[in-house]
Amino acid sequence: MSLAVKTNTIFIERLRKSFSAGTAAEPHYIIKDVDLVVKGGEFFILLGPSGCGKSTLLSMIAGFVGKTEGRLSVDGEEIRKPGRDRAMVFQQADASLFPWLTVRENVEFGLRMKHIPRKERRESSDRFIRLVGLEGHEDKFPDALSGGMKQRVQLARVLANDPAILLMDEPFGALDAMTRRTMQNELIRIWQETRKTVIFVTHDIQEAILLGQRVGIMSVGPASRITDIYEVPLSYPRTITDSAFNAHYSSIQRHFGE
Ligand SMILES: Nc1ncnc2c1ncn2[C@@H]1O[C@H](COP(=O)(O)OP(=O)(O)OP(=O)(O)O)[C@@H](O)[C@H]1O
Numbered sequence: 440m441s442l443a444v445k446t447n448t449i450f451i452e453r454l455r456k457s458f459s460a461g462t463a464a465e466p467h468y469i470i471k472d473v474d475l476v477v478k479g480g481e482f483f484i485l486l487g488p489s490g491c492g493k494s495t496l497l498s499m500i501a502g503f504v505g506k507t508e509g510r511l512s513v514d515g516e517e518i519r520k521p522g523r524d525r526a527m528v529f530q531q532a533d534a535s536l537f538p539w540l541t542v543r544e545n546v547e548f549g550l551r552m553k554h555i556p557r558k559e560r561r562e563s564s565d566r567f568i569r570l571v572g573l574e575g576h577e578d579k580f581p582d583a584l585s586g587g588m589k590q591r592v593q594l595a596r597v598l599a600n601d602p603a604i605l606l607m608d609e610p611f612g613a614l615d616a617m618t619r620r621t622m623q624n625e626l627i628r629i630w631q632e633t634r635k636t637v638i639f640v641t642h643d644i645q646e647a648i649l650l651g652q653r654v655g656i657m658s659v660g661p662a663s664r665i666t667d668i669y670e671v672p673l674s675y676p677r678t679i680t681d682s683a684f685n686a687h688y689s690s691i692q693r694h695f696g697e
Pocket of ligand 1: 458469487488489490491492493494495496642660
């Protein structure tokens, strides 16, 4: 066992992914030569146009999808498969919740699989249900919840498993604008409280600047890569009407030629 201190730093070098062989001379790369280091505890945004390969890159970090070439590691350990240090939060909470389990049972599911004793499970589900603001809804089934509440359950369940790295794939993309704004603010509060490493995928510039400490811009696919990284040195919570916010918005917008 390694005695090295875990920093949960994600290291990506010349990463390439092809789903098909393509021509013998050059495979058809979805992403090609992605270089990135995400530091432990950082809130990092992957921003790019539809179809450029954001979800593919996130799935590779999760260990769901294998790489074609390059290096991809956490704390120097090559990512080959999913691990307990990483967890994915999907856009469609419906698909990830068990409809026959209550909110509390859904949140405790991973802990039950790990044979955590009942009392500890209860303490943990209490904590994370409170953290995501679902007190009073513990005994409801997913069918009785709104989209935003389901997304909170998914987040509470992921957090209860205590992964160091949260991989979020447009988690608020299916929510209405008001619920989305509430969830964005709450995610920042939760991140500040838990200090997880977060990689958050979006194609929404405003969301990227509201949430991220750094924003990695992916180019149009195929053969997409991270072409630029913007620092967003604004304090939280951020306000979309601030002039500094707008200045960041404009410079990223210019990047996309909008
Ligand atoms: N399993 C797969 N087999 C073949 N091609 C795939 C597979 N998964 C993704 N792709 C292709 O990879 C490309 C990138 O898809 P991906 O979903 O990663 O993009 P994205 O940037 O997340 O898009 P969006 O913002 O629309 O969700 C697309 O052309 C897609 O068709």
